[in-house]
Amino acid sequence: MATVSELLSANLHDVFGNDDVASRRAAIERVYSTDVAFTDPEGVVVGWDALEQKAAGLLESAPAGFQFVEEGRRYVSETHGALAWGFGPVGAPAVRGIDVIEVREGVIVALTTVLAEPDAV
Numbered sequence: 001m002a003t004v005s006e007l008l009s010a011n012l013h014d015v016f017g018n019d020d021v022a023s024r025r026a027a028i029e030r031v032y033s034t035d036v037a038f039t040d041p042e043g044v045v046v047g048w049d050a051l052e053q054k055a056a057g058l059l060e061s062a063p064a065g066f067q068f069v070e071e072g073r074r075y076v077s078e079t080h081g082a083l084a085w086g087f088g089p090v091g092a093p094a095v096r097g098i099d100v101i102e103v104r105e106g107v108i109v110a111l112t113t114v115l116a117e118p119d120a121v
Contacts, residue, residue: 001106
């Protein structure tokens, strides 16, 4: 069973930072519950397929050379975790945010992404 810290990493790197369709889908099925709820500034989507569409859409629309990097510590409890990240060229993220996850039975059941205000980037 994955730890909360491992799930934070897998969410960022194996799913949202992964442009290989097959391995991304395998990670989605390993990391999230079938009815995972993902909330971001655009709204809420539910389920593996919707989450996969969000990740694919983000990666497909990003300029070449953009990647996710962890920024700072991972914060974890038995059921929740948070991880700050940057997305953009290495050393010059265009966007920053924080992912907050809720975990039950070793998988993510809820994921919320909060973005930094533009002037805070």
